[in-house]
Amino acid sequence: MASFSWLPKKQRARLKRFRLQFSGLVKYSKLALTGKLVTIPMDSIKDEFAFSFGPEGWNCYCALLKECAQYPAENVLEQSLFWRFYVHDKIRSVRTLNDLLFLHDAERRSSSAEFYLGTYPWGGLTETDTSNGGIPFGWYYDQVEGKQTRDLWTYGRNLWYEPGDRYTLECEWARTIKVYNSLKRNYRPLWYHNYPSVALLVRENSERLGLILDGHHRMGALSHLGYKQVRVALTEVVNETAVDQWYYVKNGYCTREQALVIFNAFFEVNGSERIEYLGLKTGEQG
Secondary structure (H helix, E strand, C coil): CCCCCCCCHHHHHHHHHHHHHHHHHHHHHHHHHCCCEEEEEHHHEECCCCCECCCCCCCHHHHHHHHHHHCCCCCHHHHCHHHHHHCCHHHHCCCEHHHHHCCCCHHHHCCCCCCEECCECCECCCHHHHHCCCCCECHHHHHHHCCCCCCCCCCCCCCCCCCCCHHHHHHHHHHHHHHHHHHCCCCCCCCCCCCCEEEEEECCCCCEEEEEEECHHHHHHHHHCCCCEEEEEEEEEEEHHHHHHCHHHHCCCCCHHHHHHHHHHHHHCCCHHHHHHCCCCCCCCC
C-alpha cells in the first residue's frame, strides 16, 4: 500500500485517519449484515463473572465512577467500595469461577464441577476460545497447573488474577477515570472503529444476556452516563438448547445439569447479592 510520503505531514495524518475510519466502517458493516452488531439494554449486560452494568446490579467500574463523582479527594481510592471489595478476605481467596459466581451461596457453589477463571461449561467467550475450552488464568490455576498467567493480558490489567493487588487496583482506577473523561465528551464507536464486544447467552425462552469480553471501562462509563442501551459486537452466541454440545459437557467433565446451574446463574445474579453477602455498602449505580 502506498505510503504517500510525499504529502505534507498534516495531510498524511488526515489520510491515515480516513483509512482507519473507512476500515472500521467496512468491518462493522459486515458485522451488522451478519447479525453480529446488535443493540442490547444496559441491564442485560454483565461482566464475565455476572456483575451487572445495569442500575439494579453492582459492578466495580460503575461503583468506582460514582464514588469519584461524590468524593473527588486524592485519597478516595482506599476509602472506596471498589478498594474494599477487592481487598476483602473472601475476594482475595477466590480460586475458581464457582467461588466467585456463588460467593453468597455455598450450596450452589458445591453443586457443579469446578471451573478455573476464564473457563465456562460451554468453553470461553469467543468462538475460538470455546473450541479450546477457554483461557484459564489466576493464582490458583497457576499453583495447581504450574503455569504463569499473571501477565497474560499485561500486569496491572487483570483485577481477578490476584484480587487485592495494589498496583492493579491503581491501574484500573486510573484507566477507568481516563476512559470516562473521554467518553463524557463524546462517544463515537464507529468513528474509532471500536465497539464493545460481548458473548451472547441465549436461554431456551429466548431471553438474552451479553457477557462483556472487551470494553469493561467503556461499559462502566456509559452506564454511569445514563445510557439505557448499547450497540455491541458479538464474539459468539451460546444457546441453552445446545447444552449437550458445550465443550465441557461433550468432553465429559461435567453433566448437562451441572453446566446449566452455572449458565442460569449468569441470568439470576447481578453482583448486588455478593456485595450484600460481604457486608459492604450497597446502593444504585450511576
